[in-house]
Amino acid sequence: MVKNNTQGTATLLSDKQLQRYSRHILLPNVDVAGQQKLLQSHVLIVGLGGLGSPAAIYLAASGIGKMTLCDFDRVDESNLQRQVLYHDAQVGQSKTDAAKRHLLQLNPDLQVDLDADVQNLETLRDHCKQVDAIIDASDNFQTRHAVNQACFASRKPLISAAAIRMEGQVAVFDFRQSGSPCYACLYSQNSTDPTQETCTENGILAPVVGILGAMQALETIKVLLNIGETLNGKLLLFDAFMQDxxxxxxxxDPACEVCSLK
Ligand SMILES: [Zn+2]
Known part of the structure; x- marks a missing residue:
């Protein structure tokens, strides 16, 4: 079916897609053209744990056309409390394989590529060149810095989040815009690892990662469609205990080892 969008240009979405994404298309800021853009977008998700699960699920349901999913891990019994991509029978399976099955069942419009090598900077750089936005849902300092460098080098938007216990944070580093700070401006690579505390040792209340992962999906859609006010250059801190x-x-940072050199 051909439908004219607000810019007056004809776009093609199938009748099934018009029905499927009708609640997006009703939004003036999305419309048919925006939904078409989402269907043509490619997002890289690094880490398929507590944050990556809801981020991937919401983006797949929203009609993102293609995703590259990176994780080297296998589903563990202790993941099931919060990593909503996986179910009981998948313990022991590769997370990327299990995630792909879940997401394709949710939305057959989606194309999924998998990669288990998330810590190699060269690989990350190659991925970043191919995609429109990157979600960092990893759980360690080293990967976060590698993702930040790769995103900065390719001038692609990075949507970053972290969570532990009953608190978390989310930020956008939109390297399409000159003068944006980067993750290394916030946490220097030479500083003590502020994220060295892990969920394995400290615990995490399940919905906290759900909220922050969904927030990453939301900011990704806004970045892809260039709508609204994003968290670019801002850090949003969530204290679930105090509901603050x-x-x-x-x-x-003028002395930043990543973004001040180029
Ligand atoms: Zn920087």
């Missing part, structure tokens, strides 16, 4: 949200503005 705080926003802090981030500034580029």
């Amino acid at each position: 949200w705080r926003q802090v503005r981030l500034h580029p």
Whole structure:
């Protein structure tokens, strides 16, 4: 079916897609053209744990056309409490394979590529060149810095989040815009690892990662469609215990080892 979007240009979505995405298309900021753009977008998700699960599920349901999923891990019994991509019978299976099955069942419009090598900077750089946005849902300092460098090098938007216990944070580093701060401006690679505390040792209340992963999916869609006010250059801090949200503005660090050199 051909439908005219708000810009007056004809776009093609099947009748099934018009029905499927009708609640998006009703939104003036999305419309047919926006949904078409989502269907043509490619997102890289690094880490398929507590954050990556809801992020991937919401993006797949939203009609993102293609995803590259990176994780080297296998589904563990202790993941099932919060990693909603997986179910009981998948314990022991590769996370990327299990995630792909779940997402394709949810939305057959989606194309999924898999990669188990998430820590290799060269591989990450290659992936970043191919995609429109990157979600960092990893759980360690080293991967976060590698993803930040790869995103900065390819000038692609990075949607980053972290969570532990009953708290978390989310930020956008939109390297399409000059002068954006980067993850290394916030946490220097030479500093003590602020994320060295892990969920394995400290625990995490399940919906906390659900909320932050969904927030990453939301910011990704806004970045892809260039709509609204994103978290670019801002850090949103969530304290689930006190039910408190705080926003802090981030500034580029003139001495940053990543973004001040180029
Ligand atoms: Zn920087």
